């Protein structure tokens with residue numbers, strides 16, 4: 014029994030579809046993945062509310078709409094290998110796992126990585142690999158990636174991430190400092206990279222070699 018299925022359906026309708034997310038696979042994934050299981054017990058009642066929530070260690074799980082938007086921008090068809098930087102709770106990785114063939118997600122705080130791995134395993138998401146490390150360097154062993162999603166704000170696009178993008182691949186990343194950032198979509202065409210701006214967002218800061226010091 015899933016007590017929260019009704020809440021999830023409502024979340025998809027009122028927060029995500031209503032704001033213009035159209036990709037049917039993304040909407041289905043958001044309706045399927047039990048977001049409350051990725052939260053500490055005291056936050057589970059708020060799992061389907063329209064905002065970010067604390068997950069411990071000063072980090073947050075993104076607002077459902079932002080998870081859907083960033084995922085839609087990757088335009089996944091199902092065959093892709095995807096990298097996520099900033100595993101946090103593991104929720105975004107689970108959504109990606111439903112939509113791509115293989116997901117690698119890198120988290121710099123070991124306790125968060127371990128917690129996420131446990132939940133993903135319990136949900137039977139065997140195509141998601143959680144790695145502990147500095148994701149501002151990407152994850153070279155599994156590169157190149159058809160999609161890269163960065164869930165923390167960077168000062169500039171980390172060069173290793175551009176290099177680990179496959180030809181035709183897409184990178185979604187919030188660029189900016191403390192407070193607000195702009196969500197950018199980068200697409201690789203051979204040696205060239207095309208960039209589009211998206212909306213204004215607010216993420217926690219990316220640490221590590223290509224993050225904020």
Ligand code: SAH
Nearest residue numbers: 099101102104105120121148164219220221
């Ligand atoms: N996608 C997550 C939310 C991530 S919050 C979810 O669905 O819950 C951003 C995360 O990025 C935090 O957990 C933070 O510890 C992590 N992070 C920050 N800098 C990082 C880096 N250089 N490499 C890997 N993870 C990083």
